[in-house]
Amino acid sequence: MISEEEVKSLMIAMKKRYGLDFTNYETKSLNRGITRLMSKHKMNGMIDLWGRILKDDDFFMSSIDDLLVNLTELFRNPDAWMMIRDEVLPTFKRANEINIWHAGCSTGEEIYTMAIVLEESNMLFKSSMMATDLSQTALRKAKSGIYSKASLKNYLKPFMKFFPDRSMEDYFDFGENGACIKPRYTKKVTFDRHNLVELKMEKKFDIIFCRNVMIYFDSELKSRILNFLNGCLNDGGYLILGYYDTMPNESIDLFDIHNNSTRIYKKRLTPIKERYEQESVNS
Incomplete structure (x- = not known):
């Protein structure tokens, strides 16, 4: 012991x-x-x-x-992806570009799910994604975009819930030993080793994914990271957590709850910015 x-x-x-x-x-x-x-x-x-x-x-x-436990799936929790498709992405329809960060990307299934959803929303062309993880091994697999047929078989149920009339072959090139995500998705992603705990990031993002990462942190570190991620978001940006990630009381004031069941939060504007944004909508 x-x-x-x-x-x-x-x-x-x-x-x-x-x-x-x-x-x-x-x-x-x-x-x-x-x-x-x-x-x-x-x-x-x-x-x-x-x-x-x-x-x-x-x-x-x-x-x-x-x-560290690297757990991820293609279209994991499909209702969250439906919410992203139907309610989050439409808010960026008029944007010239969409910058997305997958913090703790693990082996990449989440990244390519988002790329597929962006394509379905006709937004992949104007999107750029950054994928980071502490594990070099996980990053290498994510960058390759290659997954075993057994893995894809396990992902089929959530995939079919999102795409009842589609096939995995629409998005993967299948070979004898496995399947590789099509190149049009990988070219939209940059990969980098990054330790989230160091609280360092020079870029700003419109959407940040940090799913099922903070379940391994104590409450003090969760609060520090949520404050850090809030600072990495552009005004009106979205933070998407995992189903088992909880928002500490100290961090609630940083975000508005867009949808609690799917753990989607929106960066809370200051009162002045909120009033300006509302006036722009009404004008």
């Missing part, structure tokens, strides 16, 4: 050694990740793990995937 003190001590050591801050990640999630990592490499105890992580850079970088 790994104690909470052991987990915290290891996270502090990792921060000093590699500059990656996991100290505000939810302890139970980290405990499960550490246990998974030790079992995978047949380690007898925390001393073995300490030695490998703090002395072997390559081992540490490859261990991030075990410490």
Whole structure:
């Protein structure tokens, strides 16, 4: 059994050694990740793990995937994608461009779902997407756009709920070993390694996805990240969280709830900007 003190001590050591801050990640999630990592490499105890992580850079970088759980699906929670298609994207119909950030993009299924939805809304041509993740392994898979046939079979049910009259072949090129997302989608995406916890981003966005990422953070870190993401949004921009992500009370004043069941929020304008926007609509 790994104690909470052991987990915290290891996270502090990792921060000093590699500059990656996991100290505000939810302890139970980290405990499960550490246990998974030790079992995978047949380690007898925390001393073995300490030695490998703090002395072997390559081992540490490859261990991030075990410490963090990368879960994503094509058209996961289709009702959220329907809401994005029907209510979020129409607000950008007159915009010259749409900038989108997928923070914690994992292996890319969410990115390509959004690209497909943008195409269906005739907005892909004026959209640019940035996809970031801490895991290099996940980013490589996301960038390749290649998925196994078994994976796509698992994604078929939510896909068909969104597209009852479409086929996966409309969006993927199938081969013997799997399927690759069509090039017209990948060319709209840039990929970059990024640690969300560092709270650094130079760009501004109209839509930010941060789905099922913050469930691994404690309440203090959630509040800091939500404040950071709010600052990364353009006025009137949307933040889309995962179904199991909760909005801390400290962050509620930053956003208006567009739709609570699908975790879609809109950046709250200051009273002056809100009045100006309303006058523009009425004029």
